[in-house]
Structure formats: structure tokens, C-alpha cells
Amino acid sequence: MTMDKNELLLFQAGNRQFGLSLLIVKSIHGANVFAEEQLGQEDAAVGIQPFLNQTRIRIPNTEFSVPLYNLSSILAEDSFLYHSGNNPVSEGEFVPDPGQTYPCSESGTGVKEKVMLLNVRNHPLALKVDRVDGVVSVESSQIEPLSPIFKGTSLDWFPQVLKRNGNLILILNPEGIEGRKKEDEEDSSTDLTCAIQTDAVVEEKKHTEPTDTASDIRHPASNLMEAVGTELDSEITLTPLLMEDIDPKKLEGTLTRIIKGEKMSDMVLQIFARQLEETVAQEIGKVKQFLMKKLLEKGLIHAEK
Amino acid sequence: MQKNNKGNPSENQNFDQKAIIFPALIPLSSSPDASVPKEGKPSSPEGKEAMPSRPADGKGRGEGKPISFLFSVRQVEDIIKEVPVYPVPFSPPYIEGITEWRDHVVPVISLERCMGFEIRNRKYETENTRLIMVRIPSPEEGVPPSTFTGGDTQVSNPESRIPKWREEKRIMFRVSPSIRMVPLPIPCTPLSSAQKRKVKIQNLELVRGIYEWEEGYLVVAHTISILLGAH
Numbered sequence: 457m458t459m460d461k462n463e464l465l466l467f468q469a470g471n472r473q474f475g476l477s478l479l480i481v482k483s484i485h486g487a488n489v490f491a492e493e494q495l496g497q498e499d500a501a502v503g504i505q506p507f508l509n510q511t512r513i514r515i516p517n518t519e520f521s522v523p524l525y526n527l528s529s530i531l532a533e534d535s536f537l538y539h540s541g542n543n544p545v546s547e548g549e550f551v552p553d554p555g556q557t558y559p560c561s562e563s564g565t566g567v568k569e570k571v572m573l574l575n576v577r578n579h580p581l582a583l584k585v586d587r588v589d590g591v592v593s594v595e596s597s598q599i600e601p602l603s604p605i606f607k608g609t610s611l612d613w614f615p616q617v618l619k620r621n622g623n624l625i626l627i628l629n630p631e632g633i634e635g636r637k638k639e640d641e642e643d644s645s646t647d648l649t650c651a652i653q654t655d656a657v658v659e660e661k662k663h664t665e666p667t668d669t670a671s672d673i674r675h676p677a678s679n680l681m682e683a684v685g686t687e688l689d690s691e692i693t694l695t696p697l698l699m700e701d702i703d704p705k706k707l708e709g710t711l712t713r714i715i716k717g718e719k720m721s722d723m724v725l726q727i728f729a730r731q732l733e734e735t736v737a738q739e740i741g742k743v744k745q746f747l748m749k750k751l752l753e754k755g756l757i758h759a760e761k
Numbered sequence: 762m763q764k765n766n767k768g769n770p771s772e773n774q775n776f777d778q779k780a781i782i783f784p785a786l787i788p789l790s791s792s793p794d795a796s797v798p799k800e801g802k803p804s805s806p807e808g809k810e811a812m813p814s815r816p817a818d819g820k821g822r823g824e825g826k827p828i829s830f831l832f833s834v835r836q837v838e839d840i841i842k843e844v845p846v847y848p849v850p851f852s853p854p855y856i857e858g859i860t861e862w863r864d865h866v867v868p869v870i871s872l873e874r875c876m877g878f879e880i881r882n883r884k885y886e887t888e889n890t891r892l893i894m895v896r897i898p899s900p901e902e903g904v905p906p907s908t909f910t911g912g913d914t915q916v917s918n919p920e921s922r923i924p925k926w927r928e929e930k931r932i933m934f935r936v937s938p939s940i941r942m943v944p945l946p947i948p949c950t951p952l953s954s955a956q957k958r959k960v961k962i963q964n965l966e967l968v969r970g971i972y973e974w975e976e977g978y979l980v981v982a983h984t985i986s987i988l989l990g991a992h
Contacts, residue, residue, distance in 0.1 A: 531850055602849070603859070603868040605932065607990045609851040617859060617866045624847045624859055624866060 460596040464618060464627065467572070468586040470532035475618050475627040478591055480574045487569035487584055490514070492524060513571065513582055524582040525633055528569060576630045583630070594618060599627065780947070781837050781893070782979070783940045785828045786873050827977035828960065830872060830936070832895060836984070838931070839894040840940060844869075860933060862894060867931045875987055876980070877963025891938050897930040897984045930988055949974040 463478040490513035512521040570588050574581045598619050602611055612632030618625040839862070846869045848858040855874035859866055869892065949972035952960070957971050960978055967986050972979040 600866045603866070603930065603932075603988070605856065605868045605870070605988050605990060606849060606852055610849050613851065614849060619861060619864070619866065622861070624861055626847070626849065 461593050462596060462599065463591055463593050465572075465591050466589040466625065467570070468589060469527035470529070471586065472531065473589060473623075473625055474527075474531070474614075475592075475625045476572070476574075476630070477627070480576050480630065481572055482575050483573045484588055485571050485573070487571050489516070490524075490571055490582075493521065522573065522580045522582045523634075524571070524584060526584040527628075528584055528586050574630050581630055581633070592620065594620065602626075778945050779834045779942050780945055781832045781834055781940060782829050782943050783891075783893075783937045785830060785878065785980075786871075786890070786935075786937050826973075829977060829979055831979045831981050832893070834942065836895050837893050838896050841892040841894070841933075844892060844933075857935065862931070862933065865931060867894070867933050869933045869935060870987070872934045872936060872982060875964070876967055876982075877961075889938055890935050891940060892933050893936055893940070894931055894933050895984055897932065897988055899929055932984060932988060947972075947974055947979070949979055952978075 464475040465478045465481050466473055466475050468474075492511045492513055494511055511524045511526070513524045514521040568587050570585050572583045572585060572588070574583065600617050600619065602615055602617055606614075609632075613629060614626040615629050615632070616627040618627055841862075844860045844862065846858040846860050849856065852858075855871050857869040857871065860869050861867075952971045952973060956973075957965060957968075960971055960980075962968060962971070962980065967983050969981040969983045972981070
């Protein structure tokens with residue numbers, strides 16, 4: 457009988473250990489690499505509200521920023537959010553107000569804090585944690601779903617538990633942080649939009665910048681044991697990270713499917729020729745129009761829809 | 762007290778011949794509305810009288826009678842003194858966390874908090890207590906709705922919203938150390954809806970039945986509703 461293996465990244469946040477699927481971890485960096493930015497007026501102008509004390513980090517040498525959640529403070533036992541279920545059972549589970557700023561504990565010294573860059577269903581996401589402990593390979597039998605007595609935020613964030621060496625380790629579901637899973641199921645076009653945006657940026661860089669193979673990139677999939685065995689240093693640059701981060705086969709497969717299926721090669725290449733987010737967004741609108749037109753021609757959808 | 766056959770939970774064939782009874786925990790804090798009962802006698806050897814922590818009408822405390830919880834021995838799989846409990850962020854305060862028991866991950870909860878009692882002294886709540894493991898069989902296995910109900914118990918047919926699950930679920934309750942095993946039947950009388958309000962249990966949907974017996978009130982928890990969150 458064969459047992460499925462799962463690779464989990466273990467990390468500390470709020471002086472407690474949590475787990476995370478290694479598959480979605482793209483890279484780990486020292487927290488001091490990034491400059492955090494508060495969500496500002498320009499975010500509000502386009503309808504982005506801070507969620508769970510969310511900030512953003514800007515990827516060096518690029519125009520792109522990634523939402524950052526400071527788990528070190530959110531999951532600290534003295535934070536408001538941690539004990540946010542202070543309501544009777546009859547009043548239900550805690551549901552955070554997306555626009556509300558919650559008092560959290562002070563973060564650590566920042567010296568050893570790490571930022572994990574994730575790719576969650578083509579959505580970039582960054583998590584700040586106290587430290588990274590390591591990667592473990594566990595059998596599926598060691599992972600159990602959380603009891604149905606848990607509801608709401610606690611279940612969204614930690615749907616599974618790892619039994620390991622007599623300890624129980626909550627496995628974080630990054631999609632639950634922003635409640636993104638439901639949105640994705642409702643609107644699959646969001647995936648396409650973000651995929652094109654992300655891939656477009658990477659592809660553009662592939663063609664415009666040389667690859668620095670000697671760069672100090674800590675990719676969990678390739679350097680995980682080294683990365684987790686020692687504290688990761690912070691001398692990391694992100695430009696080569698983006699280039700190495702994308703699996704060429706995966707990218708090629710995705711593009712092939714798009715081209716074969718929808719004959720959108722010209723449009724895709726046009727997007728790759730541009731890098732500015734605004735322009736990409738405009739082009740995505742054109743892509744949608746083009747896609748709708750093709751689908752109408754093929755009779756896959758009706759005009760009234 | 763007269764025996765009421767209609768409401769006697771032992772009448773059901775699915776109910777085993779013995780039951781586990783333990784008094785509800787109360788805070789040790791000296792809050793005037795929660796510490797010393799005006800009437801009734803202690804039901805536990807330690808003299809910790811189980812009372813609803815909120816006064817029923819400003820004059821008394823649920824008529825001043827001790828409250829005890831009752832489980833069938835068939836439901837209780839284990840009684841433990843202490844286990845490591847791992848808190849789960851964002852969970853409501855009645856859930857202490859999770860623990861591992863015989864290779865199962867189970868939630869640990871406070872029955873009193875869940876029912877709506879105020880437990881103000883957490884230290885008391887976790888010191889010198891016991892943990893009982895209660896199994897909740899799959900609905901497919903069958904939990905007759907009428908197993909514990911008696912009188913005009915106001916349970917809004919919670920079985921109708923029970924999702925199916927294959928394996929039985931479990932909840933670990935933190936309870937008073939004064940656990941007794943008593944033979945059945947127990948002479949008792951089911952409370953009417955109006956009488957239940959005197960007991961001041963806020964979340965009656967979590968209760969299968971409340972009975973008056975010689976030592977006060979007996980509360981039979983609705984474990985499936987507790988498991989499902991009672992929202």
C-alpha cells in the first residue's frame with residue numbers, strides 16, 4: 457500500500473509553529489529586503505481597501521507590488537485578531553471587517569523575520585513570519601481536517617491539521633486569508649487575468665534581461681533542505697527570482713492551450729510586449745472582447761449572455 | 762419528587778443503564794451574581810456548587826438549584842485528567858482548541874461557555890478539571906431524535922440539518938472533576954419551556970432536554986448541535 461506524500465513548509469508566527477503546502481511557496485526572503493507600503497489613496501481610488509492590516513511590498517527593480525500579511529502580528533496570542541471570536545456561540549464566528557484596522561501585537565525585531573512569496577492559484581501573495589523552520593514530508597494519514605465545530609475564519613485559515621511527533625500543527629490555507637477561493641469559483645476569468653498579468657511580466661523579463669544564474673535565490677523546490685536547515689540570509693534579489701520562478705514547461709503549456717483553443721496568439725504577444733500594469737489591464741479588456749467574439753462565433757455562448 | 766415516566770430519559774432502549782453526571786463548573790470569582798448560591802446544597806464533594814452564573818430575575822439564580830450535565834455511558838469513551846490543548850486562532854471562546862486523542866484530532870470545548878454560562882475565571886476553568894471524550898455517531902448510524910427529549914423540549918429538529926458523515930465525530934469537554942456514574946432510571950421531571958427559562962441557559966438549541974431531579978437540574982446536551990456550531 458502506497459501512501460501519498462505531502463511536503464509542508466513549517467514556519468513560526470506569533471511564537472507558534474504552523475504549516476504551509478510547499479507547492480505554493482515560490483521563494484523565501486529576509487524581511488528587510490522589502491520596503492512595506494501602506495495602502496494609500498491610489499488604492500482607495502481603485503476600490504482596494506486594507507484587509508486584515510494588509511500592506512504591500514514592492515518587488516525591487518519592478519513596478520509590481522504584492523499584498524503582504526504580517527502573520528507574526530496577526531497570529532500572536534496577544535493580538536486582537538487571535539482572540540477575535542469573543543462572542544457567544546449563538547452570535548456566530550468572527551468575521552473580520554475588511555476595511556477595519558485591528559490592533560495587533562508588535563512584530564518581532566525584524567532581524568530574522570522572513571517574507572514568503574506565494575503563488576496561490578496565480579495570485580501573488582506575501583506572508584511575513586517570525587522564521588522558517590524547515591520542510592517536512594508527511595503522509596496523508598498524518599493530515600486531518602479540522603473538526604466541523606470550527607467555522608468561519610478559523611476554518612478558512614486552518615482547514616487541516618498535521619499530526620507530527622505528538623504535536624498538532626495547523627496548516628495554513630492562504631486562500632482563506634482573503635477569502636479568495638469562493639471568488640475564484642464564482643469568477644474564473646479572474647484567474648485568466650492574473651495569469652496573463654503574471655506571465656506577461658515574467659515573459660517580458662525573459663526577453664529583455666539576462667538571467668543571473670549566480671544570484672542568491674532560495675527556491676524551496678530546489679534548495680529547500682539548504683534553505684530550511686539554516687536561517688536564510690536576506691541578500692536576495694527578486695528580478696532573477698521572477699525569471700527562475702516560472703516553470704517554462706508550465707508556461708509553454710498554458711500558452712499553447714490558449715493559442716490552440718482561442719487563437720489569441722497575436723493578442724497574447726501583444727500583451728507580452730507591454731509591461732505597465734495599466735496597459736496590461738487595458739489589453740486584458742481587449743482580450744475579453746476578443747474571446748467573447750470568438751465564443752460567439754463558435755456558438756459556445758449566446759449573444760444575450 | 763415524583764417520577765415522570767414520560768420524560769425519563771432512561772426509558773428509551775438506546776439509552777444505556779448508567780449515566781455519567783457531573784456538576785456544571787462555576788467561577789471562583791467573587792462576583793455577587795455568580796459566586797454563592799442563596800439556596801440549594803452543593804452537589805459536588807468539593808463543595809463547588811453548580812449554578813447558572815446569571816441571576817434569573819435579579820433575585821435568584823435559576824431558582825437556586827444546582828445544574829448538572831448528563832451523558833450516557835455509551836457516549837463517553839474516556840475521562841482524562843489533562844492533555845495538551847492547541848488553540849486555534851479566530852475560534853470562539855468556548856472552544857479551547859484541539860488535541861490529539863488515540864490518533865484523532867478532536868476539539869476541546871467548555872460545555873458551560875457553549876451553553877451560555879459565564880466563566881469569568883479561566884484559571885479555575887482549567888485547573889482541577891477533567892476532560893471527557895464524547896463520541897458523536899454518524900447520523901447514518903442513527904441517533905433517534907427522541908432519545909433524550911422529554912416534555913416540550915424546544916429543539917427545533919436539528920436533525921433535519923445534519924450533514925452526513927461516515928466516521929463518528931468526537932468532542933472533548935472540559936468538565937468538573939466531580940464525575941459520578943449513576944444507575945438509571947433517575948427519577949426526574951422534564952421542564953416546560955417556561956420552566957427552562959428559569960435555568961437561564963442561553964443556547965437552548967444545544968440542549969436535548971432539561972430535567973428537574975432531587976439534586977437540582979439535569980441538562981442533557983445536544984452534541985450534534987454543538988458539533989455543528991449551533992448557528
